[in-house]
Amino acid sequence: MSDFLIDDELLAAIDMGSNSFHLAIARVDHGEVKKVASMSEKVQLAAGLDEQKNLTEAAQQRGLACLARFVGRLSSVQPNRLRIVATNALRQAKNGHEFIQRAAEILPKPIEIIAGREEARLIYLGVSHTLANSGRRLVIDIGGGSTELIIGEEFEPIHTESQQMGCVAYSQMFFANGEINSKNFEKALVAARKELSGIANTYKAAGWDTVVGSSGTIKACRQLTINMGWSDAQENLTREGLEKLKDKLLKFKHVAEIDFQGLKEDRRAVLPAGLAILYAIFEVFQIDKLVYSDGALREGVMYDLLGRFQHEDVRDRSVQALLGRYGADPRQARRVVDTAQKLFDDVAPQLGFNTDDRDLLRRAAYLHEIGLAISHSSYHRHGAYLLQHSDIPGFSQIDQNYLSHLVAHHRRKLRQDDKAEVLKVGASKLLWLCLLLRLSVTLNHSRSDEMLPAIELAVLDAQQWQLSVSGDAKQWPLLVADLHDEQVQLKHWDIDLTIQSEQFIS
Template identity: 85%
Template sequence: MSDFLIDEELLAAIDMGSNSFHLAIARVDHGEVKKVASMSEKVQLAAGLDENKNLTEAAQQRGLACLARFVGRLSSVQPNRLRIVATNALRQAKNGHEFIQKAAEILPKPIEIIAGREEARLIYLGVSHSMANGGRRLVIDIGGGSTEFIIGEEFEPIYTESLQMGCVAYSKTFFAEGEISNKAFDKAVVAARKEMSGIANTYKMEGWDTVVGSSGTIKACRQILVNLGLSDEQENLTRDGLYKLKDRLLKFKHTSEIDFEGLREDRRAVLPAGLAILYAIFDVLNIDKLAYSDGALREGVMYDLLGRFKHEDIRDRSVQALMGRYNADPKQAERVVNTAQHLFNGVADSLDLTTEDSDLLRRAAYLHEIGLAISHGGYHRHGAYLLQHSDIPGFSQIDQNHLSHLISHHRRKLRADAKNDVLKVGGHHLVYLCMILRLAVLLNHSRSDQMLPAIELSVVNDQQWQLSVSGDAKQWPLLVADLHDEQVQFKHWNIGLHILSDKFVD
């Protein structure tokens, strides 16, 4: 990845939501993201989840067809300036990996399934860049499968939550076949209130100055109220207007009858569920009015990507925060990082490793000892678990899975069958990074700044590696013993590690 983006260069984001897929293309203009093109299609992945939480073939085909159309608009965007994120529907789908594998044949970049709180962070980033700073704000985004709540100031989120309630999911549960009734609406409201019960007190105690909504449900409700003359003078969505909209909606008996001016036809089917969720939110959080922002997840994804180019990568801040939280030794981490990067540079060209691989290795090197906060015994497994199951700002589930495997295999014995697991998750590149990290940790077992012999790593081919140790290696007997042991572990993953030194017997 290049170090910077100049003005006029393009960025793009694909947001694979539970209800709709969105494509946004933007140019960079004096550090700001200016949208130049967009597409949106109602795919309704969440509606394609069967009773076993598997995506139906029909839903998968809708999604793949949409992505193929999006790709046709991306010819002017370089792949490293594109991010593709998926949200709640693919978080829930048990067979999501099948869809991702099919999509990989179409897309120029892998899909990143992001956690709920990461989705919330990115939504806040998109909203905050679209509005003037105005104190502390509460941002609400009702999606197809989940609803995100964020309290933040300026561009920094303070509280982020993602709750399992969305307009598509609630439509299936409470408004099956499109039928509308007071009883169904009340049940949906009660369910949303229950879902919010775990965050309501914390959020109300924290407080906010303004409330902002984003995405389709809130946009549709606001537009209806504006057209009906039921919004305030600033065209905000108000509590009184929302209650009147509820009364008007419940006069319809089926979603096909809904005929509010300005409501898109594809939004009719999910309007009752979306309105019920919004009604509950106003009630539980005691909201009087809500402004609307065009900024949303896709804009946040592009701003986050822009930050990576400008060396303001939230992932590096998250790594440092994790080290602090789990009291990782920063000096030892830095030693391992420096060694890992040196070894990486020696083999990167031969193994076709990328800058992204280098970044992943560096972050894993910083985090390799966080499991010590739980227990010294098997701390690599504890660290892997923490990385797999934590909410880490900036990281997708795939990123965290890669980090978890690196930490899990950085020490102790390598099982031959574990290599297949790593290959399945991250291919040969992740296998190579595992081996480089192992060597970097091994070479710093002394945990001191005492000078090590000059060491260079090279490869004859991907299955034959060579570690050159300058001088008389017998000056470092423990290192020699460790390297002998490591040769055995490398063989378990079908890599020969050959050690060259003036007085070292390989």
């Protein structure tokens, strides 16, 4: 973390995009950028570029008025913790310096006009800190004046490109009078394909595991396909859904006629152009599905300001932030983690677990006591609630639901209706992980660094588990009593647990 930033201090970013201006204010929370306020306004600076590439007075006034409103929200942010970046519209504007000088009378910090590839790098940084690391990504951000495409792994971009195509620019070029027809749409498609042709071979040769989209255009297209039932089960934007959206859009003759449920008024005019660009990207790069990310340029700017370039999984940073935020005992968490990983490794082959399952159990083991920050009574339920309803960077709603169930069932009574719910949410694997966490917590009830007896867990079949404890069980009377209690609870979920030692079999 940068020297001048400590926990609970604020930092902010203003992203002066070609279509919209965005303000984000965040606080530093255990090394994470936690957004606390945001504003967004459609300024359409790119629409204010005349034939000589000069910003009109009207466009400048729209931009200056928006910045003045943003400044009214920045009184708690010190200037050295603010960064203001401008993108394609001001890159293109011949009189951009005039606008910057006028804005300097309003803003506490100078505007930085960033190059296209720098914009792409920061977008990737924002996305990579918002989504979990999952191999190599192709990140797509369709702005008002340009479109950024980045291939990267973890927090490092490998290829960064900024293409001269955007939803505002293409609206002016191909849908200037608001008319929609297949001819105009095809012209926009051809132009976008041509723009992409210069990087297509390089990008396809590099390859990627997942495709991630950010920006208003992609957000709107994804939401429309969800509303119409054309997304997949994970609410991802698919090629088939995009095709259906295109066909439905082309039934309208003018942007004023578009009446898609959930489409914002200010997005309607630029939807045909944005959809054409996105459709061309899906075609050229042969994309089948795209995951949406809320992280974008302004988030990347804040992480860049914070100086976070470590190669680490955002989910693990989030876990450590939660552990610190709620004051959970890190030593006890580590004991339970170590035991959980040992038990997991014992039974992984028999139960068909994978590395994702191991990571899920490890993170739940770290977080199993965060509910103590609220109350000791039913703290497992409090912890489950926090994990279910908190905004945790890197975790999907599904992931948070899994964590919530693991923490909810790590202690106290197990009921048959709970079992049914766990199976519904995550099938047998989630149920087994719940039981592994329970056993790990039970084996560490002493909260002591004293060496536990050697233990080994075996799965004889899906309903028959055997826990072997080395040595004479009489040396561990409390542990044996706790394990007896667990035998009773696991039976409620139809698991027969046998406990073995040299002097004891139960």
